[in-house]
Amino acid sequence: MFPASDTVLVAAPAATAVFTAVLTGGPVSRVRLARRLGLSSAAVTKAARPLIERGYLHELAATDRTGPGAGRPASPLAVRADREFFVGVKITADELIGVVCDLRAEVRATARRPLADPAVDGVLTDVGRLVDDLLDAVPEHRARVRRLGLSLSGDVDRTTGLVRYSPFLHWRDVPLGHRAAEATGLTVTVENDVKALTAAEHWFGEGVGAESFALVTVGTGIGCGLVVNGRLVSGSYGVAGEIGHIAVDAAGPDCHCGGRGCVEAIAGTDALVAQARERTGRPDLGFDEAVALARGGHEAVRAVFTRAGGAIGCGIAAVANLVGPTRIVVSGEGLAAYDLFDTPIRTSFERQAFGAAARCPLSIRPLPFEEWARGAAAVSIQSLVLP
Amino acid sequence: MFPASDTVLVAAPAATAVFTAVLTGGPVSRVRLARRLGLSSAAVTKAARPLIERGYLHELAATDRTGPGAGRPASPLAVRADREFFVGVKITADELIGVVCDLRAEVRATARRPLADPAVDGVLTDVGRLVDDLLDAVPEHRARVRRLGLSLSGDVDRTTGLVRYSPFLHWRDVPLGHRAAEATGLTVTVENDVKALTAAEHWFGEGVGAESFALVTVGTGIGCGLVVNGRLVSGSYGVAGEIGHIAVDAAGPDCHCGGRGCVEAIAGTDALVAQARERTGRPDLGFDEAVALARGGHEAVRAVFTRAGGAIGCGIAAVANLVGPTRIVVSGEGLAAYDLFDTPIRTSFERQAFGAAARCPLSIRPLPFEEWARGAAAVSIQSLVLP
Numbered sequence: 001m002f003p004a005s006d007t008v009l010v011a012a013p014a015a016t017a018v019f020t021a022v023l024t025g026g027p028v029s030r031v032r033l034a035r036r037l038g039l040s041s042a043a044v045t046k047a048a049r050p051l052i053e054r055g056y057l058h059e060l061a062a063t064d065r066t067g068p069g070a071g072r073p074a075s076p077l078a079v080r081a082d083r084e085f086f087v088g089v090k091i092t093a094d095e096l097i098g099v100v101c102d103l104r105a106e107v108r109a110t111a112r113r114p115l116a117d118p119a120v121d122g123v124l125t126d127v128g129r130l131v132d133d134l135l136d137a138v139p140e141h142r143a144r145v146r147r148l149g150l151s152l153s154g155d156v157d158r159t160t161g162l163v164r165y166s167p168f169l170h171w172r173d174v175p176l177g178h179r180a181a182e183a184t185g186l187t188v189t190v191e192n193d194v195k196a197l198t199a200a201e202h203w204f205g206e207g208v209g210a211e212s213f214a215l216v217t218v219g220t221g222i223g224c225g226l227v228v229n230g231r232l233v234s235g236s237y238g239v240a241g242e243i244g245h246i247a248v249d250a251a252g253p254d255c256h257c258g259g260r261g262c263v264e265a266i267a268g269t270d271a272l273v274a275q276a277r278e279r280t281g282r283p284d285l286g287f288d289e290a291v292a293l294a295r296g297g298h299e300a301v302r303a304v305f306t307r308a309g310g311a312i313g314c315g316i317a318a319v320a321n322l323v324g325p326t327r328i329v330v331s332g333e334g335l336a337a338y339d340l341f342d343t344p345i346r347t348s349f350e351r352q353a354f355g356a357a358a359r360c361p362l363s364i365r366p367l368p369f370e371e372w373a374r375g376a377a378a379v380s381i382q383s384l385v386l387p
Numbered sequence: 388m389f390p391a392s393d394t395v396l397v398a399a400p401a402a403t404a405v406f407t408a409v410l411t412g413g414p415v416s417r418v419r420l421a422r423r424l425g426l427s428s429a430a431v432t433k434a435a436r437p438l439i440e441r442g443y444l445h446e447l448a449a450t451d452r453t454g455p456g457a458g459r460p461a462s463p464l465a466v467r468a469d470r471e472f473f474v475g476v477k478i479t480a481d482e483l484i485g486v487v488c489d490l491r492a493e494v495r496a497t498a499r500r501p502l503a504d505p506a507v508d509g510v511l512t513d514v515g516r517l518v519d520d521l522l523d524a525v526p527e528h529r530a531r532v533r534r535l536g537l538s539l540s541g542d543v544d545r546t547t548g549l550v551r552y553s554p555f556l557h558w559r560d561v562p563l564g565h566r567a568a569e570a571t572g573l574t575v576t577v578e579n580d581v582k583a584l585t586a587a588e589h590w591f592g593e594g595v596g597a598e599s600f601a602l603v604t605v606g607t608g609i610g611c612g613l614v615v616n617g618r619l620v621s622g623s624y625g626v627a628g629e630i631g632h633i634a635v636d637a638a639g640p641d642c643h644c645g646g647r648g649c650v651e652a653i654a655g656t657d658a659l660v661a662q663a664r665e666r667t668g669r670p671d672l673g674f675d676e677a678v679a680l681a682r683g684g685h686e687a688v689r690a691v692f693t694r695a696g697g698a699i700g701c702g703i704a705a706v707a708n709l710v711g712p713t714r715i716v717v718s719g720e721g722l723a724a725y726d727l728f729d730t731p732i733r734t735s736f737e738r739q740a741f742g743a744a745a746r747c748p749l750s751i752r753p754l755p756f757e758e759w760a761r762g763a764a765a766v767s768i769q770s771l772v773l774p
Contacts, residue, residue, distance in 0.1 A: 013425055038400055155742035165742050212623055226709065229616040235711020236599055239744035242708035247701040247739050250636040250648075259704075259739045261637075314634040317646075318705050321629035322613065324622020352634045352646045355542035355552050357626040 009056065009384040014039055015047040016385050018077075019056070023103070023381075024203045027060055027078040048077055055083045056103070079103050084384075085145045087131055087186070088377025090193055090369055091115075091123060091152040093168040093220070097369040098130045100141050101377040105204040109134055109141065110370050118169045120176075124183045131184055148186040149380030150176060151196040151372065153221040157238040158379075161190040164238070167256050168220065189379045194241060195232065196375035197367070198225020201329070202232055203378055214325040216243060216316055218334035218341070222264045224315075228323050244268065248314040263315040267308035269334055275304040291337045305337060309344025316345070317352030320360045328360055331367045338364060396443065396771040401426055402434040403772050405464075406443070410490070410768075411590045414447055414465040435464055442470045443490070466490050471771075472532045474518055474573070475764025477580055477756055478502075478510060478539040480555040480607070484756040485517045487528050488764040492591040496521055496528065497757050505556045507563075511570045518571055535573040536767030537563060538583040538759065540608040544625040545766075548577045551625070554643050555607065576766045581628060582619065583762035584754070585612020588716070589619055590765055601712040603630060603703055605721035605728070607656045611702075615710050631655065635701040650702040654695035656721055662691040678724045692724065696731025703732070704739035707747045715747055718754045725751060 010016050017037045022028060028036075034044045051057040059075040081102040089098045093115070100109040113130045116122055127150070135142040154166035161177015180188045191199070198215045201207040207215075207227055215225040222244030226233040233240045244264030245257050252261025253271070265271050269287055276290035277283050279300040285293075294302040316328060330345070342364075350358055397403050404424045409415060417435070421428045438444040446462040468489040476485045480502070487496040500517045503509055514537070522529040541553035548564015567575045578586070585602045588594040594602075594614055602612040609631030613620040620627045631651030632644050639648025640658065652658050656674055663677035664670050666687040672680075681689040703715060717732070729751075737745055 157743075224709070228620055228710070229618045231616045233615055233710050235744065236713040237711055237743040237746045239708065239742055240711040242741040242744070245708050245739065245741040246633070246705045247635055247735075248637065248648075250697070251638055257741055259741070261635075262739075310637070318633045319709060320626070321632050322611070322627060322706060322709055323615070323620055324624055324627040326623040348634075352632065352649075354629040354632040354644055354646070355626055356544075356624040357622070357629070359624045 009054075010047075010051065012047070014043050015051070018044055018047040019051055020385055022057060022077050023079050023385075024208050027076040029076045033077065055080055081106065082140070083144070084147075085141045086147050086149060086377040086380045087134055087145060088149045088151070088196075088373040088375065088380060089127055089130060090196075090372040090376055091127070091150060091169070092369070093118060095369075096123075096126055096130050097373045098134050099370055099373040099377055100134050100138070100145070101374055101381070103381065105200060105374060105378050105381060107370065107374055109137055110373075111137075112369075120171065120174050120179065123169070124179055127180060128183050131186070146187055147189070147380040147383065148180065148184055149189045149191070149196065149376035149378070149383075150180060151191050151193040151376035151379070153193050153223065155239060156190055156192040156195075158189070158191050158195070158234060159238070161188065163190065187380075187383070189376075189383050191376065191379045192223070192241075193372055193375065194221075194223035194225045195234070196379045197372050198227065198241075198375070199232055199382060200371070200375040200378035201225070202227050203382065206329075210326055212323065212325045214241075214316075214319050214323070214328045216312075216319070216328060216330045217332035218267070218312060218330065219332040220269045220334075222268055222312065222315070222332075222334075224319060226319070226323060226325070228325075243315040243319060246315050246318050248311050252311075263311045266311040267334075272304060272308055275307075276301045279304060291340065294337075294340050302340070305340035306344045309341040310348040312341065313345040313348030313350075314352050316362065317349050317354075317357070320349070320357040321352070321354045324357060325360060328362050330362055330364050333369075335364065335366050396441075397434075397438065399434070401430050402438065405431055405434040406438055407772055409444060409464050410466050410772075411595050414463040416463045420464065442467055468493065469527070470531070471534075472528045473534050473536060473764040473767045474521055474532060475536045475538070475583075475760040475762065475767060476514055476517060477583075477759040477763055478514070478537060478556070479756070480505060482756075483510075483513055483517050484760045485521050486757055486760040486764055487521050487525070487532070488761055488768070490768065492587060492761060492765050492768060494757065494761055496524055497760075498524075499756075507558065507561050507566065510556070511566055514567060515570050518573070533574055534576070534767040534770065535567065535571055536576045536578070536583065536763035536765070536770075537567060538578050538580040538763035538766070540580050540610065542626060543577055543579040543582075545576070545578050545582075545621060546625070548575065550577065574767075574770070576763075576770050578763065578766045579610070579628075580759055580762065581608075581610035581612045582621070583766045584759055585614065585628075585762070586619055586769060587758070587762040587765035588612070589614050590769065593716075597713055599710065599712045601628075601703075601706050601710070601715045603699075603706070603715060603717045604719035605654070605699060605717065606719040607721075609651045609655055609699065609702070609719075609721075611706060613706070613710060613712070615712075630702045630706060633702050633705050635698050635705075639698075650698045653698040654721075659691060659695055662694075663688045666691060678727065681724075681727050689727070692727035693731045696728040697735040699728065700732040700735030700737075701739050703749065704736050704741075704744070707736070707744040708739070708741045711744060712747060715749050717749055717751050720756075722751065722753050 155164040163174040224241040224243035249261035255262035255265035542551040550561040611628035611630035636648035642649035642652035
């Protein structure tokens, strides 16, 4: 998080627990909070007081759920969603997608901007313009925004804000956090885009309260966000969830990462297009055309998608066999061709999932790029409480 | 844990935290404990009192580490290691390996017993005899043992004590926990052998205090124990760490699990022997002979080990890419041939580890079967505090 001088909102364990519980769990009474967190009522009140004073939490109107004569009515604590706003931007190879979210990660505004130049300076300039576009539209947002979350695919060190490697932007060792903080004047978080999307699901989506789940994204990159034992897995060396770089075919193609037979080298969008071009002898074939050919019954192109689905299914089975998530959500822009992938993904998952791991349900949920930008904002919201 | 009526020693969160911290972290003063656990000194004292009264904890002689005039001397809390003993038994296809451990998981006695009959009834009879052999030797052990931990390879549900699938014993859906409790009169835990070994490392070995680590075992089976976010990963469906059933070769051999190209189908001991027999045309070749041939320069047999090492390295890289452990320990009886595996494991790990994940150190540590039996005992010790 940059600049480092912008300290977190809460640091004491009890205050962090109270704020996080109200933020992710919706309005909740002090009594329930105390019970759930193993704190005394006095400790909850003490932890909440400065957050109320600073306007982040407030007490809802007293409700009397327990009937007459049952003592003091409960006044649930709730988040004041418009206390602070957060900009989230997902950086792709050719476009920036931005959102403004409130403290509850509800999207308040969206904007997109084509990326003129994938070099670092060009991206920073365009990020600055997109942030201005987003904030100029609503004075209230401009007045109450302090933080910007960025997300992009590749090897990102969230702690230092360093982009170690971004294959699509051809970046290596870019201190994006520092540079974006200088460029925008905001406090910046940087996270891998899949981990950011998983963070949004974990704190504000269907992952709330889940002990473990996995979010697999299929597209140009193939990635995976993992929550295990109730927390996002970030990896001791900043690398985790790289399902796209699991080797599933010893005779498979070389991957841009230096590996061989990686899931992404077989089933990433670029790999699919390259294989479809080779099978058809049409060097100009695009992704949509390849999908149309496969749907139209072109056997050789259809086989490309079938092989890809098989590779993805093997990767998902590896996740299930290693960490055993309660459920696995599959999403990403590659899902536009899901009708071609669906059966081979499920067939190879069921074949490779070991024993009871095959009981893990796979659910499919398309997510537009704005949801990915919301993920970047969610990481920024998390930085209020996480060091 | 069976019978279920044998309740855990401690159930309240504070008492569990205090007992676990003293058990795994060695003697520690109340002041340090309070600080580390975020509890008041009074809460630590209250939590420790019943454990002292029941003889599980005691106060060491007062030490005055802070110099004269620094207030009351500290009396560190320590575990009374001989308060209770635990039997651990690892079940293999042809042998039972047993140990008696104290409360600190120190091995006090060992014994082995060939397995006359791999059917359930035969194994239960032999487990009973082995337990008697172990306990009859030392009256103190017999007098203070209440719990038995069993471990074996395969798909085990720790919560219900059910062995869903054991490929080497050809068992399916065996309620081993219930049956062994009936047969021995002890309270029984059942765990996958690799997870049990990992539990021992996590609570009593080099994993103490580690946020994440992985233990990969190479032998007849190829398995992996994972600690992520400070806790052993057990899998929502009882399956986790099944590195042996990650598919790494689309054209690879069928596996006993129903999958294809699994690491274990290429690099498990049985698979190595089968491939070496095929390459040499000698249907009687054993594992040790295959190793000798490879070491002697037999190119075709050497290639079998090289391919196997490559498959193991791909599996280890999948662990590093997905969960990013701080370190990975590689062990198991297959390590007898480590000189043949070493380079191909490291080469394929380095090729397939994504970006900074390649910085994860691989360390190699041979472990005799008695250490695996100690793992089973460690799970039994854990059942004092974990529901």
